[in-house]
Each structure stands twice: as C-alpha cells, then as structure tokens.
Amino acid sequence: xxxxxxxxxxxxxxxxxxxxxxxxxxxxxxxxxxxxxxxxxxxxxxxxxxxxxxxxxxxxxxxxxxxxxxxxxxxxxxxxxxxxxxxxxxxxxxxxxxxxxxxxxxxxxxxxxxxxxxxxxxxxxxxxxxxxxxxxxxxxxxxxxxxxxxxxxxxxxxxxxxxxxxxxxxxxxxxxxxxxxxxxxxxxxxxxxxxxxxxxxxxxxxxxxxxxxxxxxxxxxxxxxxxxxxxxxxxxxxxxxxxxxxxxxxxxxxxxxxxxxxxxxxxxxxxxxxxxxxxxxxxxxxxxxxxxxxxxxxxxxxxxxxxxxxxxxxxxxxxxxxxxxxxxxxxxxxxxxxxxxxxxxxxxxxxxxxxxxxxxxxxxxxxxxxxxxxxxxxxxxxxxxxxxxxxxxxxxxxxxxxxxxxxxxxxxxxxxxxxxxxxxxxxxxxxxxxxxxxxxxxxxxxxxxxxxxxxxxxxxxxxxxxxxxxxxxxxxxxxxxxxxxxxxxxxxxxxxxxxxxxxxxxxxxxxxxxxxxxxxxxxxxxxxxxxxxxxxxxxxxxxxxxxxxxxxxxxxxxxxxxxxxxxxxxxxxxxxxxxxxxxxxxxxxxxxxxxxxxxxxxxxxxxxxxxxxxxxxxxxxxxxxxxxxxxxxxxx
Ligand SMILES: Cc1cc2nc3c(=O)[nH]c(=O)nc-3n(C[C@H](O)[C@H](O)[C@H](O)COP(=O)(O)OP(=O)(O)OC[C@H]3O[C@@H](n4cnc5c(N)ncnc54)[C@H](O)[C@@H]3O)c2cc1C
Numbered sequence: 186x187x188x189x190x191x192x193x194x195x196x197x198x199x200x201x202x203x204x205x206x207x208x209x210x211x212x213x214x215x216x217x218x219x220x221x222x223x224x225x226x227x228x229x230x231x232x233x234x235x236x237x238x239x240x241x242x243x244x245x246x247x248x249x250x251x252x253x254x255x256x257x258x259x260x261x262x263x264x265x266x267x268x269x270x271x272x273x274x275x276x277x278x279x280x281x282x283x284x285x286x287x288x289x290x291x292x293x294x295x296x297x298x299x300x301x302x303x304x305x306x307x308x309x310x311x312x313x314x315x316x317x318x319x320x321x322x323x324x325x326x327x328x329x330x331x332x333x334x335x336x337x338x339x340x341x342x343x344x345x346x347x348x349x350x351x352x353x354x355x356x357x358x359x360x361x362x363x364x365x366x367x368x369x370x371x372x373x374x375x376x377x378x379x380x381x382x383x384x385x386x387x388x389x390x391x392x393x394x395x396x397x398x399x400x401x402x403x404x405x406x407x408x409x410x411x412x413x414x415x416x417x418x419x420x421x422x423x424x425x426x427x428x429x430x431x432x433x434x435x436x437x438x439x440x441x442x443x444x445x446x447x448x449x450x451x452x453x454x455x456x457x458x459x460x461x462x463x464x465x466x467x468x469x470x471x472x473x474x475x476x477x478x479x480x481x482x483x484x485x486x487x488x489x490x491x492x493x494x495x496x497x498x499x500x501x502x503x504x505x506x507x508x509x510x511x512x513x514x515x516x517x518x519x520x521x522x523x524x525x526x527x528x529x530x531x532x533x534x535x536x537x538x539x540x541x542x543x544x545x546x547x548x549x550x551x552x553x554x555x556x557x558x559x560x561x562x563x564x565x566x567x568x569x570x571x572x573x574x575x576x577x578x579x580x581x582x583x584x585x586x587x588x589x590x591x592x593x594x595x596x597x598x599x600x601x602x603x604x605x606x607x608x609x610x611x612x613x614x615x616x617x618x619x620x621x622x623x624x625x626x627x628x629x630x631x632x633x634x635x636x637x638x639x640x641x642x643x644x645x646x647x648x649x650x651x652x653x654x655x656x657x658x659x660x661x662x663x664x665x666x667x668x669x670x671x672x673x674x675x676x677x678x679x680x681x682x683x684x685x686x687x688x689x690x691x692x693x694x695x696x697x698x699x700x701x702x703x704x705x706x707x708x709x710x711x712x713x714x715x716x717x718x719x720x721x722x723x724x725x726x727x728x729x730x731x732x733x734x735x736x737x738x739x740x741x742x743x744x745x746x747x748x749x750x751x752x753x754x755x756x757x758x759x760x761x762x763x764x765x766x767x768x769x770x771x772x773x774x775x776x777x778x779x780x781x782x783x784x785x786x787x788x789x790x791x792x793x794x795x796x797x798x799x800x801x802x803x804x805x806x807x808x809x810x811x812x813x814x815x816x817x818x819x820x821x
Contacts, residue, residue, distance in 0.1 A: 205385075226272055227291060233250050238405040265419060494533045597704060
C-alpha cells in the first residue's frame with residue numbers, strides 16, 4: 186500500500202466548484218501525486234465572532250470580532266446567514282463530487298498549523314487575496330508549511346473579469362492609473378478580454394476525502410447541520426441590538442435581496458437575469474431603488490466567490506451570440522452585445538479596479554486620508570472622541586447613532602439605512618448618497634460608515650466597500666474628490682420621484698402625498714404633522730440636516746438650491762487639521778490581526794467592557810498596545 190499524500194485546499198473567497206482553478210487542475214493533471222484532497226474552510230475568528238461555537242463555560246481565546254474605529258461586529262446577521270448558506274451549498278456540491286468540506290473555527294494560520302503539526306499532510310494550496318489580513322494568513326501558512334516540510338502553493342485568484350496573467354493588468358501595482366476611465370480604456374474592448382471558464386469536475390474525479398482528519402481543537406465544537414451552524418454564528422449577536430433603537434421591518438416592505446447564499450443560487454440568479462430580459466434592460470434599471478430585478482444582485486455571490494465575473498461574462502456572451510436556445514424569444518437574444526450586457530461588463534470592471542486599488546494602496550485603504558494620504562484632509566471629519574470645533578463628543582455620538590438607526594430626518598438616507606439594517610442590501614445609488622451624507626453633510630469620520638457597512642452588508646467586500654467609501658468621501662480615486670457632494674433631496678426627486686422607496690422603508694411618511702415632504706418631513710406644517718402622526722418625532726422636529734430645495738430650480742442642475750449645496754454642511758468653514766488619524770500599522774495586536782488602522786477599542790461597543798465574561802483581560806492587552814502609543818490614544 187502506498188503512503189497517503191494529502192493535499193489541503195484552503196478555501197476562502199472561492200466558494201464554488203465550477204470555474205475553480207484548483208479543483209480543475211486536480212481533475213485535468215493526473216500526475217499531481219495526491220492520494221487525498223482535504224478542502225477546508227476556516228471561520229476566521231477576527232472577521233466573524235466565533236464564541237457561539239463554544240459549549241459550556243469555557244472562555245473564548247480570541248478578542249471579539251469588532252471593527253476597529255466603531256467597535257461594531259465585523260460580520261452582522263445578514264452576511265453570517267449568507268455565508269453559512271454558501272458554505273453549506275459548497276459542502277453539498279463537494280459531496281456530490283465524491284469529496285467533502287471540513288469546517289473549522291479559529292485564526293486561519295493557527296488552524297492550518299495545528300493540522301500540519303498533526304502530520305500526514307503533503308501540501309497546502311490556496312488562492313491569493315489582496316487584503317492585509319488575508320496576506321498575513323498567507324505568510325503564516327507559508328511559514329507553517331516550511332516548518333513542517335510541507336509544499337505550499339498560492340494560486341492566482343481567477344474570480345475577476347480580466348486575468349492578472351494576460352498582460353493587461355499592470356505587473357507593478359504602482360502603475361495602475363488613478364482614474365478608472367484611464368484603466369478601462371487600457372483594457373477595452375471588455376468583451377474580448379476575459380479568459381474562458383474552467384470545466385466543473387466530474388463526480389469522483391477528485392482525490393477522495395481523507396478518512397481521518399485532526400479534530401477541531403477546543404473549546405470550539407463544529408456544528409453538523411446548517412441550522413446548527415447558523416445558530417452558533419448568531420448566538421453572540423442575539424444578546425444586544427446592533428444599534429440603539431433599531432428600525433423594525435415596516436408592514437409590506439420586502440427585501441430587494443431575498444436570495445440564498447451559494448454557488449447553486451448564484452447560477453440560478455444569473456440564469457434568471459438572462460431569461461427574464463433583466464440583463465438586457467440593465468442599463469435602464471440599474472439606478473432603481475426598489476425590488477430584486479433593478480440590478481443584478483450578484484454582488485454577494487461575487488464577494489464570496491460563489492460565482493466568477495468571467496462566468497457572468499461567458500453566459501452573457503452565449504446570450505449575445507444566440508448559442509443557448511432556452512433564451513429564444515428573450516429581448517436581445519442572439520443580437521450581440523447590448524447596452525445592458527455592455528454596462529454589466531463595465532461594472533464588473535469597476536470591481537476589478539477596486540481590487541487593484543487595494544493592491545496598489547495597501548493599508549491606505551483604511552486610512553482617514555485615504556489614497557490621498559499627505560494631502561491634509563484629515564481634520565475635516567468628526568468622531569465622538571474628536572469633535573470638531575464648536576461640537577461636543579455627545580453631539581457627534583448622537584448624530585452617529587441616528588445615522589445608524591436611520592432617523593437622520595433625510596428621507597432617502599433614512600430609507601436606505603433602515604433597508605440596509607433590516608435586509609443587508611441597498612442599491613448603489615442609495616449607498617453613494619448615504620456615504621456622501623455621512624462624510625460631506627454630517628462631516629463624520631467616513632470610516633465609521635465603512636465599518637457600519639462592513640457589519641451590515643450581505644455583499645461586503647473589502648476592496649469594493651472601502652474603495653467606494655474613499656471615493657465618495659473624496660479621498661479615493663474620484664477625480665472630483667471633495668468637490669462632489671450628493672444632494673440627497675435632489676437625488677430623491679430624480680430617482681424616487683413618487684417617494685415609493687422612502688415610503689416603503691420610512692413608513693411614518695406613508696400618509697404624505699407630497700414627495701418633497703417625504704424626503705424632508707420637517708417641511709410638513711404643524712397641523713398636518715398632527716394629522717398624519719408625525720408630531721413629536723425627533724427626526725421630524727430636529728433633523729440632522731435641513732436642505733432648502735425647490736423642485737423647479739434645484740432639480741436638474743446637480744446642486745440643489747439655496748443652502749442645498751456644500752456650504753450648508755459647513756465643510757469649508759470649520760477645518761484645521763488636528764492630526765488625529767491613525768498611522769498605518771500601529772496599535773494592532775499582530776497575532777489577532779487588524780488591518781493597520783484605527784484603534785482596537787471602538788466607540789460604540791455599548792456595554793461590552795467589564796461584563797465579566799472573561800474578555801476584559803484580552804481587551805486589556807489591546808489597551809496596553811494603545812497606551813504605548815500616545816498618538817494612537819488620541820485616535821479614539
Ligand atoms: C459606499 C459604497 C459601499 C459599497 N460597498 C460594496 C461592498 O461592500 N461590496 C460590493 O460588492 N459592492 C459595494 N459597493 C458597490 C455597489 O454599490 C454594489 O456592488 C452594488 O450595489 C451591488 O448590487 P448589484 O450586484 O445588484 O450591482 P449591479 O449594478 O448589478 O452591478 C454588477 C456587479 O458589478 C460590481 N459593481 C457594481 N458597482 C460597483 C462599484 N461601484 N464598485 C465595485 N463593484 C461594483 C458588483 O460586483 C456588482 O455585483 C459599494 C458602493 C458604495 C457607494
């Protein structure tokens with residue numbers, strides 16, 4: 186009998202069996218020499234809270250998985266659910282192929298090291314990622330492999346539209362143009378560029394799953410069913426709401442993102458978009474706000490690698506070329522590239538571009554000054570511990586709390602924030618407005634918004650989230666930078682002219698007939714407020730922002746009217762940099778992770794400290810890190 190030769194395939198954001206380079210190579214290259222394949226997914230303790238996997242009174246060995254500036258849970262309920270569904274779908278798909286999936290809990294590098302130390306592993310393969318934490322994992326695994334005499338291979342991440350190896354993506358990240366359009370022009374025509382998708386492995390074509398695997402080290406227990414997995418993930422989050430006075434689901438409101446996670450559902454969704462004609466119409470509908478089909482809703486699948494951009498491209502090409510008769514009769518079928526499919530490629534390239542920006546700018550992705558570090562923009566933004574002149578910390582805290590629970594008094598913004606809280610999704614149009622409102626109207630540290638999205642979004646993606654927040658805050662790759670401000674009243678008139686979206690998510694406005702009143706309920710007169718039940722509501726009486734706006738004059742000029750432009754937010758008058766932004770790479774507990782920004786404490790941890798669950802000691806360790814760095818202390 187030959188000795189077993191076991192290959193670990195660590196799956197991170199490539200949760201699919203189709204168009205998967207690692208699985209494909211194992212089925213096509215029969216000389217790989219492995220007798221067994223062990224696909225592993227680790228629920229990473231710094232990215233999602235894992236204490237729910239502990240039974241009994243044992244203490245969790247890791248700090249809570251909180252964001253660094255705001256102290257929010259890094260992975261909220263919507264993405265926990267979607268991720269668990271995606272994992273289970275992957276497990277079932279691998280089982281159908283005659284393989285399996287081993288789920289583990291802990292710090293990724295540590296988990297893999299423990300398995301290597303138990304012996305009998307010959308190689309570890311994984312796909313490279315751009316994030317700071319993911320790169321750290323890769324270094325740790327590489328080191329563990331070296332220490333244990335095990336082969337290590339980092340595969341090229343192939344879930345993007347343009348392949349890194351085709352000579353179109355700059356090999357030196359610093360050569361990436363700072364403007365998206367310049368990059369796009371350098372890679373067009375987009376329809377010609379993507380590589381072909383890789384075939385899905387046939388059943389029993391992969392090396393078999395090992396018969397024995399080192400157990401999950403304590404104190405964690407791995408659930409054996411999807412409901413148990415979801416219960417363990419949700420357990421720590423059930424103890425407290427994510428914010429003060431959270432919104433409740435309005436009657437008759439429906440999620441625009443009712444989709445289950447996983448490769449199976451990603452493919453179904455793509456099929457639906459093509460067969461329903463939604464993809465053909467995409468250019469006309471993509472700025473819509475309500476309903477599942479105004480845009481693709483593929484982002485969450487793309488973020489976890491349940492589907493690849495080139496799979497979307499390939500299916501669109503088949504549609505355009507008329508090579509799949511099941512689409513006969515659908516508008517645009519067989520008629521070549523159309524505005525909808527062309528624009529989808531354009532958006533998918535944005536996603537590529539955001540990833541390449543992460544590669545280029547590294548930890549600057551999380552810096553208050555963004556990619557423009559050194560351009561002295563930091564003093565613009567308040568944080569509860571760093572109010573701007575004339576403000577108190579309590580005022581900033583209240584503004585932020587009302588941002589989080591969607592009671593700012595600005596209809597479009599509140600609708601989007603409540604929708605995001607309740608469903609994990611909001612449209613790109615709404616996201617742009619929300620980010621602009623926080624950073625440019627409220628002048629609050631935009632990283633708190635980025636972290637809040639990290640917690641809430643079902644499709645959270647490191648590069649797309651942080652890159653877009655920087656872009657809108659004016660410290661990223663928007664050539665118009667600080668000069669571009671979204672007027673949320675004008676935007677509401679343009680994209681929600683009948684206030685259907687605002688009325689759906691801010692049900693208190695449903696009795697109002699004038700859309701302008703829905704967009705800013707403070708404009709409703711006293712008598713009417715009483716009649717429609719708006720009387721006494723804080724966000725009606727005391728909105729965080731009042732924008733004078735008249736439809737005839739403000740609409741269409743991109744600026745609103747009266748004080749509706751940038752002046753009313755006070756951006757220009759109050760400045761003076763206070764030098765408080767974090768220095769990349771400081772104040773972190775290196776073992777636990779962190780992405781090189783902010784402090785570890787977070788501001789909105791409501792009641793987490795000193796609750797006597799054994800975690801104070803760990804937080805104390807992080808406090809010491811901060812105390813050794815006075816600049817860092819100033820930061821929070
Ligand atoms: C402040 C802010 C935060 C954002 N955070 C995220 C995030 O965490 N994850 C995420 O995937 N997208 C993010 N986006 C980008 C965009 O809003 C979402 O990708 C899109 O709304 C997802 O819905 P969809 O799949 O229906 O998009 P569609 O309109 O159908 O677009 C198709 C795909 O193109 C990509 N795409 C579209 N627009 C962008 C963009 N501006 N940047 C990068 N990729 C894009 C996405 O992968 C998307 O699935 C953010 C945008 C803003 C303004």
